[in-house]
Amino acid sequence: MRKTSLVLAVLGITVHLEAAAMSVEERVASQCATCHGEKGQSVSPLFPSLAGQNREYMVKQLNDFKAGKRKSETMSPQVADLGQEEMAALAAYFSAQPAKQHRVSDEEIIPVGRYIYRKGNSWSGVPACADCHGADGHGTAVLPRLAGQSSRYLLMQLKEFNQRTRTNDNQAMHMVASRLTEFEAKAVADYLSQMP
Ligand code: HEC
Ligand code: HEC
Numbered sequence: 211m212r213k214t215s216l217v218l219a220v221l222g223i224t225v226h227l228e229a230a231a232m233s234v235e236e237r238v239a240s241q242c243a244t245c246h247g248e249k250g251q252s253v254s255p256l257f258p259s260l261a262g263q264n265r266e267y268m269v270k271q272l273n274d275f276k277a278g279k280r281k282s283e284t285m286s287p288q289v290a291d292l293g294q295e296e297m298a299a300l301a302a303y304f305s306a307q308p309a310k311q312h313r314v315s316d317e318e319i320i321p322v323g324r325y326i327y328r329k330g331n332s333w334s335g336v337p338a339c340a341d342c343h344g345a346d347g348h349g350t351a352v353l354p355r356l357a358g359q360s361s362r363y364l365l366m367q368l369k370e371f372n373q374r375t376r377t378n379d380n381q382a383m384h385m386v387a388s389r390l391t392e393f394e395a396k397a398v399a400d401y402l403s404q405m406p
Contacts, residue, residue: 250307255362262309268301280378309358312403323401357405364399
């Protein structure tokens with residue numbers, strides 16, 4: 211008798227876990243994949259790739275979209291009915307997918323981007339991106355991974371930080387973005403997009 215209920219309890223838990231795992235994949239396939247791709251490789255350079263993006267950072271962004279702290283007409287309806295558990299599961303799913311390197315149209319811009327990324331621009335006061343986002347561009351738990359991100363998306367975010375239309379936690383990045391020239395921003399975005 212005790213043995214049976216134990217077996218049932220174990221089975222019950224197994225079935226429950228499987229149902230939860232399925233629903234994340236279903237949610238991805240039926241909703242997120244339209245823009246971010248089934249494996250987190252975005253379908254357009256205007257959408258961020260989520261593959262390999264840091265889990266905690268993504269949970270924070272999803273919460274910020276939901277709370278309206280990061281304003282996005284596209285993302286706010288996507289998160290409206292997501293609870294904490296589902297956000298955590300979606301972030302875990304995408305962070306476990308492998309990131310991909312992008313090809314750039316002009317290789318000669320890469321050394322310029324690498325210089326800005328590693329050393330900044332001491333003449334205009336741009337800090338080295340690597341100081342916060344890491345030498346490999348993989349970020350930290352709470353800082354975004356930039357390596358392998360779409361160049362167009364990165365450029366768009368730098369512009370939004372500069373114009374203060376990306377409003378969540380933009381203090382550090384407003385200072386950075388407001389000091390970059392358009393050429394430096396393009397160079398650093400292209401450099402990052404082809405990083406592994
Ligand atoms: C219709 C297209 C679309 C769909 C569907 C969509 N997204 Fe997004 N997502 C975007 C866009 C565009 C952005 C960039 C937001 C901005 O800055 O305006 C974004 C940003 C994000 C970010 C922040 C990434 C970063 O690097 O800061 C996360 C995380 C995210 N989406 C997760 C999801 C999840 C999870 C789903 C499914 C539940 C989803 N998205 C569905 C278009 C979409
Ligand atoms: C002082 C630390 C710091 C430095 C230096 C820094 N960043 Fe950031 N960056 C941040 C933080 C913090 C965020 C996340 C903001 C948030 O949570 O919304 C961020 C976010 C970003 C994003 C948004 C990524 C995404 O997925 O949406 C981009 C793009 C970016 N940084 C590029 C750069 C570049 C390029 C440089 C160098 C020119 C740089 N950063 C230097 C702290 C820094």
